Amino acid sequence: MLNANCIDPWTFSQDKQTAVWQFVLNDLDPRVMEDGIFANSQNIVQAAFLGGINALGQHFIDVHLTATLQLVCQRCLKTMNFALDNTVKTLIFTDETQANQADCTVEDADVLVVVGNSICVAEWVEDQLLTALPFSPMHAQCDTAVVLDNQTVNPFSVLKGLHK
Numbered sequence: 359m360l361n362a363n364c365i366d367p368w369t370f371s372q373d374k375q376t377a378v379w380q381f382v383l384n385d386l387d388p389r390v391m392e393d394g395i396f397a398n399s400q401n402i403v404q405a406a407f408l409g410g411i412n413a414l415g416q417h418f419i420d421v422h423l424t425a426t427l428q429l430v431c432q433r434c435l436k437t438m439n440f441a442l443d444n445t446v447k448t449l450i451f452t453d454e455t456q457a458n459q460a461d462c463t464v465e466d467a468d469v470l471v472v473v474g475n476s477i478c479v480a481e482w483v484e485d486q487l488l489t490a491l492p493f494s495p496m497h498a499q500c501d502t503a504v505v506l507d508n509q510t511v512n513p514f515s516v517l518k519g520l521h522k
């Protein structure tokens with residue numbers, strides 16, 4: 359784990375704050391690297407957080423992740439480049455009742471979460487990063503036919519890390 363930057367999501371959204379953090383994959387939680395998808399633990403992910411309050415008075419935090427990642431092609435096991443450009447709009451609530459009520463009316467949000475007075479930026483980025491990646495990254499067309507005579511990667515290892 360990083361020296362986790364924690365933010366108060368309520369102040370962050372109330373004050374319409376923005377912040378940009380950079381993470382090296384290697385500095386994130388080990389489970390990020392464990393799933394065998396990343397080919398280079400030194401790749402950098404940039405996370406831009408934008409807070410605000412929408413027309414309905416709901417607090418939101420949008421997180422925009424960008425990175426040029428090197429992933430392991432799950433077909434030929436060679437490295438492939440993957441351009442990550444992913445935004446998740448999150449509405450935050452103090453309790454579940456509020457969130458459930460809002461769930462019916464919300465259109466412009468991807469996720470509704472119940473949060474306390476502090477959230478860990480690194481954990482948020484880790485979750486979003488793992489969700490944003492293709493389930494089984496592959497070249498559109500692999501260079502050469504590869505015979506997997508000794509399979510070094512368990513095809514199911516990709517499943518690890520997607521669930522806490």
Ligand SMILES: [Zn+2]
Nearest residue numbers: 431434497500
């Ligand atoms: Zn490939």
